[in-house]
Amino acid sequence: MESEAIQVELQSLEVELKDVQGQISALIEHQDRLYERKSELKTLLKAVAASGSPVATSGSSAIENWSEPFEWDSRADDVRFNIFGISEYRANQKEIINAIMAGRDVLVIMAAGGGKSLCYQLPAILRGGTALVVSPLLSLIQDQVMGLAALGISAYMLTSTSGKENEKFVYKALEKGEDDLKILYVTPEKVSKSKRFMSKLEKCHHAGRLSLISIDEAHCCSQWGHDFRPDYKNLSILKTQFPKVPMVALTATATQKVQNDLIEMLHIPKCAKFVSSVNRPNLFYSVREKSAVGKTVVDEIAEFIRESYSNNESGIVYCFSRKECEQIAGDLRKRGISADYYHADMDVNMREKVHMQWSKNKLQVIVGTVAFGMGINKPDVRFVIHHSLSKSMETYYQESGRAGRDGLPSECVLFFRSADVPRQSSMVFYEYSGLQNLYDIVRYCQSKTKCRRSAFFRHFGEPSQDCNGMCDNCGLSSEVKEVDVSDLAKLVVSMVQETQAKDQRVTMLQLGDKLRTKHKDLSAELKREEIEYLVIKLIVDSVLKEEFQHTPYSTNAYVTMGPLANQLLQGRKTIKMETSSKQTKKSKRSISFSGLELKLDELRKEISAADGSILPHTVLSTQQIGSISSQKPDSLQKLESIIGKLKTEKYGDMILEQVMRHDAVSEQLVEDPTKEETFTSRSRKRAKTQKNVVLVESSEEEEEA
Ligand SMILES: Nc1ncnc2c1ncn2[C@@H]1O[C@H](COP(=O)(O)OP(=O)(O)OP(=O)(O)O)[C@@H](O)[C@H]1O
Numbered sequence: 095m096e097s098e099a100i101q102v103e104l105q106s107l108e109v110e111l112k113d114v115q116g117q118i119s120a121l122i123e124h125q126d127r128l129y130e131r132k133s134e135l136k137t138l139l140k141a142v143a144a145s146g147s148p149v150a151t152s153g154s155s156a157i158e159n160w161s162e163p164f165e166w167d168s169r170a171d172d173v174r175f176n177i178f179g180i181s182e183y184r185a186n187q188k189e190i191i192n193a194i195m196a197g198r199d200v201l202v203i204m205a206a207g208g209g210k211s212l213c214y215q216l217p218a219i220l221r222g223g224t225a226l227v228v229s230p231l232l233s234l235i236q237d238q239v240m241g242l243a244a245l246g247i248s249a250y251m252l253t254s255t256s257g258k259e260n261e262k263f264v265y266k267a268l269e270k271g272e273d274d275l276k277i278l279y280v281t282p283e284k285v286s287k288s289k290r291f292m293s294k295l296e297k298c299h300h301a302g303r304l305s306l307i308s309i310d311e312a313h314c315c316s317q318w319g320h321d322f323r324p325d326y327k328n329l330s331i332l333k334t335q336f337p338k339v340p341m342v343a344l345t346a347t348a349t350q351k352v353q354n355d356l357i358e359m360l361h362i363p364k365c366a367k368f369v370s371s372v373n374r375p376n377l378f379y380s381v382r383e384k385s386a387v388g389k390t391v392v393d394e395i396a397e398f399i400r401e402s403y404s405n406n407e408s409g410i411v412y413c414f415s416r417k418e419c420e421q422i423a424g425d426l427r428k429r430g431i432s433a434d435y436y437h438a439d440m441d442v443n444m445r446e447k448v449h450m451q452w453s454k455n456k457l458q459v460i461v462g463t464v465a466f467g468m469g470i471n472k473p474d475v476r477f478v479i480h481h482s483l484s485k486s487m488e489t490y491y492q493e494s495g496r497a498g499r500d501g502l503p504s505e506c507v508l509f510f511r512s513a514d515v516p517r518q519s520s521m522v523f524y525e526y527s528g529l530q531n532l533y534d535i536v537r538y539c540q541s542k543t544k545c546r547r548s549a550f551f552r553h554f555g556e557p558s559q560d561c562n563g564m565c566d567n568c569g570l571s572s573e574v575k576e577v578d579v580s581d582l583a584k585l586v587v588s589m590v591q592e593t594q595a596k597d598q599r600v601t602m603l604q605l606g607d608k609l610r611t612k613h614k615d616l617s618a619e620l621k622r623e624e625i626e627y628l629v630i631k632l633i634v635d636s637v638l639k640e641e642f643q644h645t646p647y648s649t650n651a652y653v654t655m656g657p658l659a660n661q662l663l664q665g666r667k668t669i670k671m672e673t674s675s676k677q678t679k680k681s682k683r684s685i686s687f688s689g690l691e692l693k694l695d696e697l698r699k700e701i702s703a704a705d706g707s708i709l710p711h712t713v714l715s716t717q718q719i720g721s722i723s724s725q726k727p728d729s730l731q732k733l734e735s736i737i738g739k740l741k742t743e744k745y746g747d748m749i750l751e752q753v754m755r756h757d758a759v760s761e762q763l764v765e766d767p768t769k770e771e772t773f774t775s776r777s778r779k780r781a782k783t784q785k786n787v788v789l790v791e792s793s794e795e796e797e798e799a
């Protein structure tokens with residue numbers, strides 16, 4: 095054989111080998127995903143077999159029944175209703191409280207707003223002594239202490255900002271047990287860094303007065319979680335030092351891996367485990383096409399808020415960068431919306447001020463980066479808008495989940511544009527599974543048919559549940575067609591191949607331009623966004639691949655040949671894209687106050703403003719406003735049966751006055767009766783009239799979960 099012929103065969107072998115290697119790596123990736131899913135399904139199967147129900151499983155011992163009657167039941171009911179003003183337990187709350195009361199260690203996985211705080215606060219009140227609560231953020235701690243103080247519960251905190259007097263009081267209470275200290279909140283640093291604190295806690299324990307230890311936002315312990323805090327790692331000392339004190343670890347989300355990690359790190363191998371569904375039935379999820387023109391996007395956001403939330407209902411707009419936050423907050427203000435920004439570059443006092451104004455309903459919208467996160471305790475956030483996509487399904491679940499923590503209907507809207515993908519990918523590519531996680535949420539955004547909810551179930555390894563029309567793909571009608579775009583995809587991939595052959599690099603933006611210049615006939619038919627949409631789809635499907643290069647100022651994302659590129663070029667792979675031929679129907683899903691509800695909303699804001707330290711939702715929750723408005727109590731006794739003793743004693747006269755005054759006005763007005771309907775009855779009515787769309791109130795729904 096001549097050397098030239100050998101060279102030719104060698105070269106063609108090289109090409110073929112590369113192709114095979116590409117396929118192997120795509121298959122290995124696929125295999126990894128299958129293994130991961132397999133292990134999730136096995137866990138799921140065990141859970142189902144153990145309990146007969148996929149959710150609300152009680153972990154280590156299947157025989158335990160935490161729903162049966164216990165001696166503390168009536169005391170617990172009394173505190174629940176008369177102090178917390180909560181009329182019914184939500185799913186798992188009673189069982190968790192019982193397990194803690196029985197002295198067990200407990201792991202609680204319960205969706206955001208599910209009501210985890212009550213699970214440890216109530217036993218803290220019932221059990222003698224002091225409960226220690228570890229929580230990661232100052233703002234969360236402040237909110238909780240303020241809320242408990244408003245209920246007359248003796249709660250204190252020890253943080254880097256607490257003054258000497260406060261510290262003296264707490265240490266004395268821990269040591270001597272003379273003063274009343276029911277719940278003590280600390281940051282994890284106190285446990286890991288303050289020897290003085292630990293020695294006082296030891297004394298409290300020695301005297302038999304450490305009633306329970308609660309680790310809130312426990313996912314911060316795990317490196318696999320989304321919010322790892324190094325100081326949380328040292329919390330293992332608590333169980334070693336106080337082995338007999340019940341420990342309860344709580345978090346809104348934890349994959350199986352994170353759950354195992356938590357149990358190991360906190361030393362609670364025999365804990366009773368309560369896992370509730372990740373489903374948030376009251377949230378309506380949707381994805382909207384994001385215009386390439388920034389002004390149009392802000393116009394749409396402003397219109398959405400004005401149309402659906404004209405009564406100053408609270409919302410959050412998440413943005414990618416700090417600069418964008420400031421810009422968009424300003425643009426929204428120009429459009430008459432009360433908005434301000436929040437990001438990590440701001441002075442702490444400014445940030446706190448903005449947060450406080452929003453918490454007190456004096457500011458409608460916070461435009462924030464992800465820095466506006468875990469500390470948000472506001473239960474009545476009615477909408478969360480993502481101006482650009484999050485970096486993973488998990489972070490999107492967390493961020494969007496800040497809506498509707500009070501269980502009432504709320505909306506989560508994500509504005510998606512392909513050009514946002516490289517912006518995100520050049521930030522996350524160095525993270526563990528960063529790109530895979532990003533591509534998962536891109537698939538979520540690109541799909542025009544799959545239930546949005548099902549993506550969450552899949553991500554958290556939970557069996558699917560009915561969406562009840564509570565996402566755009568399930569609830570809104572639009573005709574979706576699947577189109578074979580393999581030929582166009584081949585053109586795109588060939589172009590990438592040519593560029594690579596010349597040892598050049600191409601970004602997604604340049605690729606679109608090149609294609610439109612080279613194939614003029616196409617540019618008339620195809621918009622730049624459509625080509626970008628296809629390029630992103632090809633990346634997500636492993637036909638193309640992103641590669642990154644650092645410059646002194648930024649990291650650039652380039653598009654290169656992916657593992658399945660040759661399969662496509664050789665016609666062994668087809669690419670299909672979903673196109674919706676009809677614009678999705680607009681549907682109004684907002685809830686807003688009217689009549690008496692508005693008056694009661696004003697009243698709670700007035701009380702909050704007069705007090706200075708109580709937040710409006712602590713005075714009356716939105717649900718309580720709904721109940722009072724529909725039942726219109728005419729005596730303190732009746733009011734007490736709705737909101738409990740404590741709130742009736744504190745605010746009963748003012749509330750009744752509003753109810754009476756409103757009644758008098760309504761009698762004089764011969765009005766359209768629909769004007770008198772309440773928030774709750776409106777929600778129900780909509781559920782009937784809107785095809786496929788069922789709006790649910792959390793307490794009822796969660797009982798079913
Ligand atoms: N059984 C209940 N009925 C009605 N409202 C409840 C009930 N339990 C809790 N809530 C209310 O639900 C809201 C959310 O509760 P909580 O702050 O405890 O949620 P969480 O599970 O800790 O959420 P997150 O993960 O976001 O911290 C609060 O306003 C709380 O008062």
Ligand SMILES: [Mg+2]
Binds near residue numbers: 210211310
């Ligand atoms: Mg919480």
